Amino acid sequence: MSKAIGDPAGPGADRKWSNNLRRGRVPGPRLPEQRVMDDDLGMSTRSVHSGTYIDPATGSVGTPIFTSSTYEFNEHTYGAFDQGHIRDVPIYGRYGTPNQWVVQEKVAALENAESAVAFASGMAAITTALLTLTNRGGHIVSSRDVYGGTYNLLREDMPQFGRDVTFTDPTDIREIEAAVRPETQVLFFETLTNPLLKSIPLPELGELARRENLLLVIDNTFLTPYCLRPLDLGAHVVIHSATKYLGGHSDLTAGVAAGSRKYMDRIWTELLKLGGSLDAFGCFLLERGLKTLAVRMRTHIENANLLAAFLNEHPRVTAVHHPSLSGYPYPRLREWCATGFGGMVSFEVEGGDEAALKFLDRLTIPAVATSLGGVESLVSLPFNTSHSFLTVRQRRELGIQPGLVRLSVGIEDSADLITDIDTALTGI
Amino acid sequence: MRNGLNISGVSEIVHEIRENGAEAVIRFSTSTAVAGDRAEVTVGTAHHGTFRMARDFRLALTGAEAADPGLTPVEAAAAAIGACVLITHVHGYSARGISLTSLGVRVTATVPTDAAGRVADPSAGLRDLRYDITVDAEATEAALAQVTQFVTCFSPNHRAFLDAGDYDLSSVLVRPGGTATSRPVPVTAPAATAPAAGELTVVAELQWEYGTEAHVSTAVSPGIEARRAAPTLVVDQSKQMLGIDRGPNPQEMLLTAISAELALGLSALARERGLPLSRIEVDGGGRLDIRGMMNVDPAVPARFHEIRFVVRCEADLDDDPDDDKVAALVTECAANSTLLAVLRRANTADVRLRSPGAEILTLRSDAAQVSAFIEQIVRQQREQQAAAARAGGDPA
Incomplete structure (x- = not known):
């Protein structure tokens, strides 16, 4: 077994890790066979090459799938147990595997x-990160617009764990500031809300977190690092549902948290107890998807922009929600999202939910299904899916009007998508 | 994980605090309110560098003379000092690869009393402080003794007890209608000494559970020792400090003890003087810099320091007490405080370390002992560094 790359900076024959005031922060975890790319390289180069495991025996250019759930002990494993750096040595599937380290x-x-x-x-x-970064008696400030699964966790379960939650308008920094209490520990927001693509005041949230010693946790699923890197704007932890754009092919369920080694080590420790680790084959699919992230995102963005413009002019559409449009109410997003706004478009069909259902029936290319971020276009109606647990009044308060359609724009030919959607709308 | 300390989750902390000292600073706080003959203490959110640690602990303390006496401030103080000594031992053993079977710390101290059983000489603080430490571990006696010597140098509460230090105290008077005025209260000269006729013996028995968690039994004799058969307290660190949030930590316990003593003392004094105070609160705070604890930077104090208390009194009667009267009352209360005297004066502690069947170490811990041991450590570190440099290696 290879020696973990963490060893030279931490423990080893001559360098004890515990009781050692000279030890340094260890990157990774990573193996010496994994590629490390310079920070100044482009997004595509990094997404293709960073972290890839080059098998020393065969020279394979892709990472093998290490299906083993356990790894033979050797002096480095025992050293890791003794010195307390077991995150850096392959030990057991839930603790960390080469395939997990590659995608990480x-x-x-x-x-x-x-x-x-x-x-x-x-x-x-999300669950692991929030439980890690808060204590019993702590408080989280979040958004009324968060993804339904997250909302349910925050509303139903976090109080059971002794964490109180305040839901705010995620676009209103003053309301967010006013919600902060002495026991507040975490601000948790999504970079673009679902399904209306409202933009949060991310730089101000970063400044608020810095000023008040709060941890800013950002779900960047909708925008991906191709469009936005929240850590650069003051976030401490960024989270993804990797099921979406990072995986990109609707064939994987996965998640990722990223940030400083300090907070990732703590989140990893909680992961060991909560158990939500990703298996090797899932890691393989995620790595494969990540390699094409940049090229896919360029097409997602281009198609979404074209569709948003098309829908904005369509006589059967009463409103379109997309950051590329001139009427978008949060234009500051463009200051920190120079490369685009992802592939999501929401729009309201004339005739309300009944007309929207007919529209879905008439589509031939986009699949009517939940989720987003895959290469194929997906379409759904919030009123009977993601937001069906809300009352009509609650949906209206969030801005979800009858007839709202959520469209995850895929990477198909844009002309085909436009023709299909035009046909479906016109025939309602 | 060793001795229940999750060292994996904080692998880079030493690196971080060397690079960025702000991350090493932890500020603890408590807020205390008098309700009848009880001081109700709420542990506040702690600030650890650039993040917060929420706390969820409430304790009720009483004077020994209360109709239904609870934990008294001197018991809480003994528990706070003992808990810090115990937890620092666990860290020391863990860092050296020593696995514990059991660890207990028994803290005893006395307080002189007058013929009526009241504190006779508050300026004496806690006298005859003694730690009886019992350890069962797979290690040489020399290694165990060295850890205890380190603890006497780097346990923050022990050092706060040992070192002559200071504190900030201010009084705030809140008048009917909500207007408030604040004024500092000078570090107080000792109160007049009454002839000592006896003494109270304070005991805190701490038993290590796992990690940084310990269960504490306390007693005061003569008086309420019979009630203390079962453990009355759990102390622990926050999870960010390698604990599991099972109870307040030693620094929070120390603030709890002193705040409760001030709040209960002021309440009794105001009643005795007929001063119309409708509400008495004490906010306590203190600072820990873990660079000092870990000897990362010799210039950083190891002791719990920058300890401050704000006494807030509300008046709701027509007879509006002025600031002078309230400040004088707080000043007198501080002068009568055994625990503030502990912070103010230099103290000594007798330390005895035993393992099953063996006496390992006895020492008197005071400023000279601490200074001599730290000098010895520094000398050894320099010698190791020089030897490593000669060998071309990297000094540990």
């Missing part, structure tokens, strides 16, 4: 993070 390194490289932790789902990442 890739995501860390893309998010400008020191370290990352792979999870079995985005919700596993």
Whole structure:
């Protein structure tokens, strides 16, 4: 077995880790066979090469799938147990495997993070991160617009764990500031809300977190590091449902958290107990997806921009929600999202939910399904899916009007998508 | 993980605090309110560098003379000092690879009393402080003794007890209508000494559970020792400090003890003087710099320091007490405080370390002992560094 790359900076024959005031921060975890790319390389280069494991025996250019759930002990394993750096040595599937480390390194490289932790789902990442970063008696400030699964966790379960939660308008920094209490520990927000693509005041949230000694945790699923790197704007931890754009092919359920080694080590420790680790085959799919992230995102963005413009002019559409449009109410997003706004578009069909259902029936290319971020276009109606647990009044308060359609724009030919959607709308 | 300390989750902390000292500073706080003959203490959110640690602990303390006496401030103080000594031992053993089977710390101290059983000489603080430490571990006696010597140098509460230090104290008077005025209260000269006729013996028995968690039994004799058969307290560190949030930590316990003593003392004094105070609160705070604890930077104090208390009194009667009267009352209360005297004066502690069947170490811990041991450590470190440099290696 290879010696963990963490060893030279931490323990080893001549360098004890515990009781040693000269020890240094260890990157990774990573193996010496994994590629480390310079920070100044482009997004595509990093997404293809960062973290990839080059097998020394065969020279394979892709990472092998290490299906083993356990790894033989040797002096380094025992040293890790003795000195307390077991995150840096392959020991057991839940603790960390070469395939997990590959995707973690890739995501860390893309998010400008020191370290990352792979999870079995985005919700596993969120649950583990929030429980790690708060104590019993603590308080979380979040958004009324968060993803339904997250909302349910925050509303139903966090109080059971002794964490109180305040839900705010995620676009209103003053309301967020006013919600902060002495026991507040975490601000948790999504970079773009679902399904209306509201933008949060991310730089101000970063400044608030810095000023008040709060931890800013950002779900960057909708924008991906291709469009936005929240750590650069003051976030401490960035989270993804990797099921979406990072995986990109609707064939994987996974999650990732990224940030400083300090916070990732703590989140990893909690992962060991909560158990939401990602298996090797899931890691393989995620690594494969990550390699094409940049090229896919360029097409997602281009198609979404074209569709948003098209829908904005369509007579059967009463409103379109997309950051590329001139009427978008949060234009400051463009200051920190120079490369685009992801592939999501929401719009309201004339005739309300009934007309929207007919529209879905008439589509031939986008699949009517939940989720987002895959290469194929997906379409759904919030009123009977993601937001069906809300009352009509609650949906209206969030801005979800009858007839709202959420469209995850894939990477199909844009002309085909436009023709299909035009036909479906016109025939309602 | 060793001795229940999750060292994996904080692998880089030493690196971090060497590079960025702000991350080493932890500020603890308590808020205390008098309710009847009880001081109700709420442990506040702690600030650890650039993040917060929420706390969820409330304790009720009483004077020994209360109709239904609870934990008294001197018991809480003995528990706070003992807990810090115990937890620092656990860290020391863990860092040296020593696995514990059991660890107990028995803290005893006395307080002189007058013929009526009241504190006779508050300026004496806690006298005859003694730690009886019992350890069962796989290690040489020399290694165990060295850890205890380190603890006498780097346990923050022990050092706060040992070193002559200071504190900030201020009084705030809140008048009917909500207007408030604040004024500092000078570090107080000792109160007049009454002839000592006896003494109270304070005991805190701490038993290590796992990690940084310890269960504490306390007693005061003569008086309420019979009630203390079962453990009355759990102390622990926050999870960010390698604990599991099972109870307040030693620094929070020390603030709890002193705040409760001030609040209960002021309440009794105001009643005795007929001063119309409707509400008495004490906010306590203190600072820990873990670079000092870990000897990362010799210039950083190891002791719990920058300890401050704000006494807030509310008046709701027509007879509006002025600031002078309230400040004088707080000043007198501080002068009568055994625990503030502990912070103010230099103290000594007798330390005895035993393992099953063996006496390992006895020492008197005071400023000279601490200074001599730290000099010895520094000398050894320099010698190791020089030897490593000669060998071309990297000094540990």
